Amino acid sequence: MLFLEVMIEILEQNQNEYYRCPECMHVYELKEMARGCEKWCRNHKGCNLEIISESVELGQIKI
Numbered sequence: 001m002l003f004l005e006v007m008i009e010i011l012e013q014n015q016n017e018y019y020r021c022p023e024c025m026h027v028y029e030l031k032e033m034a035r036g037c038e039k040w041c042r043n044h045k046g047c048n049l050e051i052i053s054e055s056v057e058l059g060q061i062k063i
């Protein structure tokens, strides 16, 4: 489990934390979502539309 957590990049913005899937670069408010996305992307070589619909726009959080 630990190595999966390392793969998820944590972004900080206004004291909030966001989590980025390293495979598709979508950003999530919940680590569990980013982890699920990363797992899906890695296994399927593509994104799950239901998962990425939960992602937040990078432009909105201004890294």
Ligand SMILES: [Zn+2]
Residues within 6 Å of the ligand: 021, 022, 023, 024, 025, 026, 037, 038, 041, 047
């Ligand atoms: Zn992904």
